Ligand code: HEM
């Protein structure tokens with residue numbers, strides 16, 4: 001299961017719980033009863049503590065897994081320079097100074113499966129996105145491509161196959177056809 | 186004035202919905218728009234919606250503020266004139282000039298003109314006009330409040346020190362905090378525009394990362410604050426529908442809104458998670474702020490509404506229904522927002538349709554419900570004729586069903602990696618197209634509910650005027 005679907009399931013469970021609570025409260029209005037403010041405040045404190053703990057744990061658990069820190073202390077096996085401009089990508093295995101070769105449908109780049117790759121992504125004009133889709137068309141990693149800056153994205157692409165790359169930041173009228181691909185073997 | 190604002194908003198809203206439906210229909214392959222049309226519609230829809238609900242929130246707060254302090258009619262009228270002027274030039278820039286950058290006109294895209302040459306300056310000018318009008322209005326309302334309450338009292342700081350007197354209504358506390366937030370973000374907007382004009386006239390060159398920070402500080406904060414405006418009104422009107430005393434300011438209400446007001450200013454960093462060059466510390470602050478901001482809202486507002494309603498003999502009508510289930514929509518949208526504001530999740534959700542999913546949830550099914558509740562409350566009040574129960578049920582059912590069906594399609598699309606802002610989906614992601622088709626049908630249902638609402642509300646307003 002992809003991470004996105006997991007997030008969706010989490011979301012549906014919490015939303016379902018909220019819906020249930022709202023329905024219970026809604027139906028409770030048929031029978032009136034006074035409730036003392038102290039009871040309300042006791043529950044409020046309880047709710048606050050619960051929410052605080054849940055979010056706190058989530059925070060501690062997820063922050064260290066942020067993409068900026070991933071593989072930070074390892075040496076990448078491959079370095080791919082990515083340059084974007086309206087409306088194409090250019091990927092090259094060596095340095096960003098190489099001659100501009102727009103890559104329409106495929107970049108011709110082949111990466112060894114599960115190798116640590118660093119993409120150095122930059123833009124020649126406006127902001128673009130660099131979104132890597134696995135062979136099953138799930139988004140597995142992304143970074144923005146910003147003029148004047150180089151964003152370094154480190155990933156290990158495990159599944160062999162063709163990975164499509166789509167632009168994920170709106171960059172102009174034909175943004176939606178800006179794409180390329182690479183192969184993992 | 187309130188009636189005028191409401192009318193204007195209620196007429197703009199269905200048109201903007203229609204633009205949304207057109208986009209969804211295009212993504213579903215039902216109709217076929219050229220990309221320049223699609224993206225100028227996208228731009229107008231996004232900005233138009235944010236602007237419409239911002240001014241409706243302001244107008245309702247302005248109306249209710251008169252209960253506590255006298256407000257300036259001049260500020261209100263000036264804001265109206267400038268808003269209408271701004272909107273007209275915005276429509277010209279997008280629909281005729283084909284200006285199409287998306288609602289946040291990310292630097293340097295507006296300068297890479299793929300549209301009429303005049304459209305970019307006209308667009309920037311129209312944003313400046315809107316900003317000026319809103320700045321005037323914000324300042325005039327702040328002055329009205331400060332004439333009556335000193336700042337520390339308006340923000341209920343005495344409650345933080347454990348002093349309960351003098352009492353200030355929560356409406357004033359929330360409104361003051363929100364207006365200050367709006368003031369700060371409008372000033373940022375002015376800076377942003379100034380930098381744009383500087384580059385436009387060739388005096389300087391801007392830095393893309395700085396501009397992105399300014400853009401989202403301005404944009405993200407403004408759309409958050411517009412939600413709080415609607416929440417401030419809820420504190421006034423919802424308790425008129427039950428048999429318990431009105432909400433009172435206590436130390437935790439005071440603390441929560443003061444904290445929210447500060448923390449929300451730092452949450453915008455979550456828009457830059459995928460800009461790895463942004464200092465990592467800021468990005469972590471972004472996640473922390475995005476986690477902290479909803480806690481006071483949930484513990485105070487959502488919890489208070491639930492506690493107020495529980496075992497209370499409520500008068501259930503269109504107004505209270507919209508408020509109650511609007512709070513549910515707000516809460517669920519908040520859950521989706523927190524999930525997306527988690528950096529590990531954002532890595533695979535950023536700029537997918539999950540993003541429109543969450544903000545349409547708390548707008549379409551939260552904030553809009555609050556504002557519609559205010560308008561129906563207002564229409565009933567001025568006309569003395571309550572919405573008939575059959576009509577109310579029809580309106581409410583189609584808004585609820587249409588709205589939820591519509592956003593669920595966005596959530597599903599997001600979970601299956603369908604990108605946002607795609608005119609047409611590539612071969613590999615055709616699922617997005619199917620979901621868009623289904624969403625179109627639900628959106629039409631929502632539009633139907635809205636038209637029924639417009640009919641009911643305007644009939645009542647007309648009756649009030651003719652009396
Ligand atoms: C039934 C009503 C609505 C429909 C059918 C609708 C439809 C849409 C669609 C199809 C998009 C483009 C999604 C994409 O990126 O592919 C969109 C974007 C957007 N909508 Fe809505 N929408 C509705 C209501 C609202 C409301 C109430 C608000 C705000 C208060 C809103 C604010 C926005 C914004 C800010 C965007 C982003 C524009 C951009 O990407 O530049 N919409 N909407």
Ligand SMILES: [Cu+2]
Nearest residue numbers: 167169171175
């Ligand atoms: Cu693009």
